[in-house]
Amino acid sequence: ESWEVPSVNAYDGRSWAVPLVTQHSYSVNWEDANWNSIKLEIDTFEKDQWVEITMNFSSHVEHFEATRGETPKNLNGSDPTFLKSVNRSLSASDPSGTYTWNNKTEKFISILLSGNPQNEFQFGDIQVKSYGCYGAHCKPKETTPSSKNLTEKRWSNKETWESGKLPEEGEVVVIPSDWEITLDVETPVLAYIEINGVMKFDTNSSVTLNSYWVFVRGQVL
Structure with missing residues (x-):
């Protein structure tokens, strides 16, 4: 079975209630x-009982995470645990919330919902989140000059x-990338200052950097 879902603004609060046959x-x-x-x-x-739901995506995705969210208010506690991802087709015997995905060719994610294991935490919600970039390589490169x-x-x-003159x-004012400048006097109100190198504040003086705009490419200490 399949159905088409129209484009939706992520912030308009729209949702669907769909009856599914197990x-x-x-x-x-x-x-x-x-x-x-x-x-x-x-x-x-x-x-x-079980239902498998497959959803498509078109953007670049490196990783998916599925977590079990809060249970309804009439139940005690919650089980906000990470669910299991497998690199294979899903099986009806998999625990509820098991999911698999493909970001190479078909671009889909499939998740199994079932009564296995039988406990109160299966009744609630499951959050599925996609990551365009995932892992240590996603951290921005250090731009602080040596x-x-x-x-x-x-x-x-x-x-x-x-x-x-000052x-x-x-x-x-533009601070070049090969400068380490110490601010040791209070500045007038500048229109704009761009710091490409390093700016330090003199710890022996009470000084203030006054500017309508401050753009830091390097580092302020």
Whole structure:
């Protein structure tokens, strides 16, 4: 069995209630298949009952996670545990919430809902979340310049500045990537400052950096 689901704004609060016949597999074909998360709210199953739901996606996805959410208020406690992902086709004997996915060719995720194991936590919701990037390689690269290659400067030194004078109110200031500059005086209100190197605040003075906009590419200490 399969049905088409129209494009939906993720923030409009829309949802569907669909009666399903157990012992069947269903395919949900999203018209706009770029979704980040889906919540499945389910009722109880008899121990030998099951339903398999397959959903498509079109965006680049590296990983899926399914977690069991909160149980209804009339039940005590919750079981917010991670569910099991398997790299194979699903079986009717798998525990409820077992899922598998393919991000190479067909781009789908399938999840099994069943009465196995038989406990109160099967009645509630399951959250499925997709990750466009997953793992250590997704962390942004360090942009902080190495202090070994920096030239030390002081804001109060007129020789620091190409104009031969300290920056004035309303000016745009750009700190080069090879500078380590110490702010040792209070600045006028600048229009904009871009810090590509390292800026330090003099710990022996009470100083303030005043600017309408501050853009940090490097590091402020």
